[in-house]
Amino acid sequence: MRYKAGLETRDRILESTRAQIAEFGLEGTTIKTICDDAGVLPGSFYNLFDSKEQAILTAVRVAIDAVDPDPDHAGTDTLDDLINAYIRFVEEQGDLARVYIRIAVAAGHSSPELKGRVLRHHEGRVKRFSDALLRERSDLSQEEADNRAEALVSALNGVTLHRTIDTEFDVAHFARILKRVATA
Amino acid sequence: MRYKAGLETRDRILESTRAQIAEFGLEGTTIKTICDDAGVLPGSFYNLFDSKEQAILTAVRVAIDAVDPDPDHAGTDTLDDLINAYIRFVEEQGDLARVYIRIAVAAGHSSPELKGRVLRHHEGRVKRFSDALLRERSDLSQEEADNRAEALVSALNGVTLHRTIDTEFDVAHFARILKRVATA
DNA sequence: ATACTATTTGAGTATCTACTCTAATTTGAG
DNA sequence: CTCAAATTAGAGTAGATACTCAAATAGTAT
Numbered sequence: 001m002r003y004k005a006g007l008e009t010r011d012r013i014l015e016s017t018r019a020q021i022a023e024f025g026l027e028g029t030t031i032k033t034i035c036d037d038a039g040v041l042p043g044s045f046y047n048l049f050d051s052k053e054q055a056i057l058t059a060v061r062v063a064i065d066a067v068d069p070d071p072d073h074a075g076t077d078t079l080d081d082l083i084n085a086y087i088r089f090v091e092e093q094g095d096l097a098r099v100y101i102r103i104a105v106a107a108g109h110s111s112p113e114l115k116g117r118v119l120r121h122h123e124g125r126v127k128r129f130s131d132a133l134l135r136e137r138s139d140l141s142q143e144e145a146d147n148r149a150e151a152l153v154s155a156l157n158g159v160t161l162h163r164t165i166d167t168e169f170d171v172a173h174f175a176r177i178l179k180r181v182a183t184a
Numbered sequence: 185m186r187y188k189a190g191l192e193t194r195d196r197i198l199e200s201t202r203a204q205i206a207e208f209g210l211e212g213t214t215i216k217t218i219c220d221d222a223g224v225l226p227g228s229f230y231n232l233f234d235s236k237e238q239a240i241l242t243a244v245r246v247a248i249d250a251v252d253p254d255p256d257h258a259g260t261d262t263l264d265d266l267i268n269a270y271i272r273f274v275e276e277q278g279d280l281a282r283v284y285i286r287i288a289v290a291a292g293h294s295s296p297e298l299k300g301r302v303l304r305h306h307e308g309r310v311k312r313f314s315d316a317l318l319r320e321r322s323d324l325s326q327e328e329a330d331n332r333a334e335a336l337v338s339a340l341n342g343v344t345l346h347r348t349i350d351t352e353f354d355v356a357h358f359a360r361i362l363k364r365v366a367t368a
Numbered sequence: 369a370t371a372c373t374a375t376t377t378g379a380g381t382a383t384c385t386a387c388t389c390t391a392a393t394t395t396g397a398g
Numbered sequence: 399c400t401c402a403a404a405t406t407a408g409a410g411t412a413g414a415t416a417c418t419c420a421a422a423t424a425g426t427a428t
Binding site for chain 2: 373374375376377378
Binding site for chain 1: 404406408
């Protein structure tokens with residue numbers, strides 16, 4: 001893979017893989033659907049990737065890296081900032097949110113690598129929520145803040161999960177209810 | 185299916201389905217593995233079930249019903265009952281809980297029929313939570329109770345989702361945190 | 369016992385899966 | 399322009415999958 005054409009094809013395949021996972025889940029993503037979507041034949045796919053699994057791992061890594069809204073983690077974001085960022089992420093990039101949920105659901109029986117990736121991302125997110133909560137409610141113990149943050153992030157994921165079924169579901173509304181009770 | 189033999193075979197198939205899902209997940213559960221485990225041939229399976237999907241849905245529903253604190257829907261279950269039943273289901277039937285989440289996620293892109301079933305089940309559950317909450321906190325408005333119930337059920341699903349990735353995750357602990365804030 | 373139906377058998381089908389292989393084409397460095 | 403290497407085409411493989419069907423067997427009401 002040293003010619004420009006190969007790199008472009010690779011990008012198209014990864015983009016198609018991501019879209020397929022978002023729409024049909026890991027199960028519904030096949031070599032055929034990826035190739036059809038990318039306008040490529042199996043021979044080309046296997047010229048660029050060793051296996052379906054490798055392509056999926058690569059696509060998911062790209063997707064999860066793209067999720068983090070504040071990579072420089074300045075530590076100045078409030079809980080509202082984080083929740084609003086989450087809402088915006090779910091509403092504007094529903095695709096990636098669905099990939100995240102899809103992977104999470106499938107991760108239990110899939111590769112440890114995927115599982116680890118999702119878990120690490122989750123832990124990072126919980127920590128930022130916990131820090132923000134402590135800044136807002138300095139009377140809370142570290143443990144209580146961690147607990148509430150973990151519960152809050154899981155609850156937000158549950159709300160997102162529900163939205164994948166019911167697209168009318170008002171994520172913002174329930175996210176704010178959750179925020180209210182987390183800071184009570 | 186009116187003879188005793190048929191009913192017994194049906195039970196064996198449902199139990200094998202449950203066990204296969206618990207051990208190998210949805211992906212690893214095939215007609216062949218179910219039939220081998222149940223000591224039955226495909227013809228018998230399809231004499232009793234219309235499809236693999238139907239058998240799985242039935243097995244999951246049986247498992248959920250098995251922990252229902254108020255099967256007759258007499259309206260006597262407390263919020264604690266409902267949450268404890270939820271925790272029991274997730275902890276004792278972890279892989280079935282995963283399947284439940286997975287079916288819910290898959291419902292978004294499958295037949296409107298399955299989607300409708302999942303949504304109706306969700307709404308029924310939310311209603312029971314809302315009723316129980318109102319019995320406990322009669323000062324809440326109907327709307328507030330509905331909102332809290334919807335948030336609580338989604339949050340519980342989020343906690344369950346997280347447990348499918350991290351099996352060490354203490355569902356009971358966070359479920360009780362969620363219950364505390366829902367009744368606050 | 370008879371007769372009717374439920375149940376089981378088990379080989380068989382169509383379709384999908386990830387993946388391979390060889391030949392043709394395209395690319396771009398020298 | 400040349401030519402070796404990268405890329406693509408596209409038919410094809412082996413194996414798994416959910417599911418079917420006609421015939422054999424077993425269960426039960428009368």
